[in-house]
Amino acid sequence: MRILTRYVLREFLVPLVYCLVGFLGIYVLFELFDSFNRILEAKPPVATVAAFFAGYISPYLEWLIPAALLLAALYTMWNFCRHSEITAMRASGITFLIIVRPLLAVAAVLAVAVTLINEFYAPWASERARDLREARFKEVSDKAFEDIPFYNQPAGRVWRINRMSAANPNLLEGVRLSCDRPDGSRLVDITGSKAEYLDGMWWFFYPKYQYFDELNNPIENPTPTVAAMPLRAFPDLDERPRDFLLMNKAWEYYTVRDMYHYLATHPHLTRSEVASKTFDIHARLAAPFSCLIITLFAIPAGVATG
Structure with a gap:
């Protein structure tokens, strides 16, 4: 120098x-x-x-x-x-x-x-x-969140989680997952005592199923053999533990990656909401x-x- x-x-x-x-x-x-x-x-x-x-x-x-x-x-x-x-x-x-x-x-x-x-x-x-x-x-040794709703509109899935720990977000306690058909009618409700994210997929423990027809009337389970399994993997679920954690965070504590992910998974936001959140992203980048x-x-x- x-x-x-x-x-x-x-x-x-x-x-x-x-x-x-x-x-x-x-x-x-x-x-x-x-x-x-x-x-x-x-x-x-x-x-x-x-x-x-x-x-x-x-x-x-x-x-x-x-x-x-x-x-x-x-x-x-x-x-x-x-x-x-x-x-x-x-x-x-x-x-x-x-x-x-x-x-x-x-x-x-x-x-x-x-x-x-x-x-x-x-x-x-x-x-x-x-x-x-x-x-x-x-x-606080273990910060926990309770009664967490999460709506994945593109996939037509609604999660309701009784409790999750911030220290171990891969484990959800008291889970109810509602899956809808493309026309908006309910396909199935899945409840489990807990769900855990392992090896890149969700595993439900002791899941129970309630299927519905196109008119949202309850019907019998078409796959009783699968329903009897005490543990079942759901590789098609693309939600991640961090998605649920973000539902309990204020917007100011999001990273830029989290902000982009939030906008991608919430297409139902109004134009003013999208504009406001996009402005925050650009301000953070600038x-x-x-x-x-x-x-x-x-x-x-x-x-x-x-």
């Missing part, structure tokens, strides 16, 4: 770290005013408190990081111009692109970091922070680019003010 590159990088990273730490400190301080008494009462481990604040801050990083880049780039370029360093560098035959390349490289790295945080960390970490706050900072755009804006602005 060239000496000039190291110098520009150092002059840029110092104010960047100061700005970012300052912004994060403000957010932590405001949240601490609200949560301090709860933390004192619960006396959670330090790791739990750190995880809470990390999860609380994570959704805001897509705004805080570009803001820190803006201020740091403005200050760096202003400081260079104030001391005529830009003029000296240009007089030495160094192009302006080489001078600002470290700033753009840092912005690109942080843009990738924002992308990874938004997709792989912020959704579940911020949800865990919310759960900790609601539980008054007491760890957030990392703000790091680069705002840095490109700050560089000439800092030179002009200097």
Whole structure:
């Protein structure tokens, strides 16, 4: 790495770290005013408190990081111009692109970091922070969901689940599955004490069947031999455990992949709902680019003010 590159990088990273730490400190301080008494009462481990604040801050990083880049780039370029360093560098035959390349490289790295945080960390970490706050900072060993409905409209199937655990979503307790014909009439109701997702398919334990004719009148089971089986696999069911978990998540805790999957499996949404959710997807995808755009804006602005 060239000496000039190291110098520009150092002059840029110092104010960047100061700005970012300052912004994060403000957010932590405001949240601490609200949560301090709860933390004192619960006396959670330090790791739990750190995880809470990390999860609380994570959704805001897509705004805080570009803001820190803006201020740091403005200050760096202003400081260079104030001391005529830009003029000296240009007089030495160094192009302006080489001078600002470290700033753009840092912005690109942080843009990738924002992308990874938004997709792989912020959704579940911020949800865990919310759960900790609601539980008054007491760890919940097994978070369970009850009375979960799930409608797979393209396949004509309705699931009703009595209970499922967030720690083990592959196991469903008290399952009722209703399958409809293409014309909308009921084909069969399948109930089971539990269902488990194993080897890429659903297995029902002690299933019971109720078939219907085209007029929705109950009829006898056409396959009594199959009905007597205590365990049966259903390879045609394409629902996955995460589909049911998403029904219990707020939209803000979805990843981009979850958002796309939700739209694909819910074609009955209104146009306004689809437009709103599509906007959220595009906003999530566009957030990392703000790091680069705002840095490109700050560089000439800092030179002009200097």
